[in-house]
Amino acid sequence: MAKTIYDKPTRALLKDMLVSWNLQPGQVFTAARAIQWFATNYPKLKPGSIRAHLVQAATNDPSRLHHPSTNITDDILFKVAPGEFRRYEAGKDPAPIREMVKGDIAKQEIEDIDIDRDGSEEINLPGSTEFLLEKDLQRYLAENLGCIEPGLKLYEDEDLRGIEYEAGGGRRIDILAVDRNGAFVVIELKVSRGYDRVIGQLLRYMNWVRRDLAELGQKVRGIIVCRSMSEDLRLACSSMNDVELFEYKLSVAVTKVATLQLRE
Template sequence: MARQHYDKPTRALLKDMLLTWGLKPGQVFTTSRAVEWFAKNYPLLKPGSIRAHLVQAATNDRSRLHHSATNETDDLLFKVDSGQYRLYEPGKDPAPIHEMVVGDVARQEADAAVDEEQEDEEAAPGSSEFLLEKDLQRYLAENLECIEPGLRLYEDEGIRGIEFEAGGGRRIDILALDQSNAFVVLELKVSRGYDRVVGQLLRYMNWVRRELAEPRQRVRGIIVCRLISEDLKLACASIRDVELCEYKLSVTVYKVPQLELPN
């Protein structure tokens, strides 16, 4: 887990920012304004961390549920649009999202799809392929060492590297750290991996370099697909910090002994 740079945790500093601004109900501010305020007052905090804490504080952003430390004290903001927030107004706004219910995962991706450029091979929200991708994401996030020894999920003051906000409504499937403390960006595809996914991964890797990584901290990328296409292998052949992985699913069926009923 990342160390705390200041006497107060970032979520408390976020509250200080809102008090300093003296926002009125309905007054909208942008992510950029928040990042600039932190850069001026708390320069050791990375812009990517600030963005993640805004997500955690947004009562209507379902991605806040990926951060296990989220609770009622984080119910501060209402997300108006991509990169735009206002103060949360109890009684007027919908109740804060504190738990995931059936169907919410699909709706979350549908909302995000409005802001994010979708790749041609993206699974449609709510489809069986999409749900399988979410299952794969959850499994790998909890079992990263099956990809490589020492790989662990990125965490920063309760912010976890699952569906990690990467600006413009885009989200990194899994953000991790390896044994040498290098960032590892994982992009997951349940079907074939095409060469178009390389651009998506490189965009995320460079975002992490700019917004999260320390100077000279390495950033790597891993694409995980059911089947790696020849085009994808060729596209990645000369990219040193990108690796390719295929996964296999297996199901074992056991017979259950027949229940013996009395005569």
């Protein structure tokens, strides 16, 4: 059983919130309204945690499946737009997403690109080799964070995990971890060459964690992992003590296997 701050887990408190509002079918509420309700009734819960639980409860958000604990009891919301939800209506709404479906994930990533695109960002489109490699790299590192730093572990929020962690406005942190000293570590992945533009994205996520998730005085630092670092990125990070850069290398071994001998 995951550790909870209150006598009920946040996913149960979310249901209490809907009951207290007497929300009618089709009536939309915002994440901001939910955060305010929790601030009034359960002030120890952080806004970032509440946003993540809203994602888990949204039956049509593929990111809910990054949290293995998601089950039928979480099928209570339907996401109508970034940061906007209503009650899920069984039989009327599409069936809840229960497994990773390539098309759904691609659709979600396209939506994320539309949110983040500023005309200069390097984009890895869903289905491209770079996109698939980034997802493979994400899964591997999430399960082997010790290869980056001893004691580094995936962030857990009750039953939620720090993979594709909701960071407001439909944006998601690739990997959110915690180091052995209790500091948050925001990890941004790029399978291609790392350019200095990525530092703006990382800093936004770091400051979001400071504002919406971290405790007072809790440190937050960042890590960028990519295939190769551009000189511009290394220069941009040269005076940032709370940002580290890592390059990864892939290796493939091919071994010849003898065929079976057939009788003549």
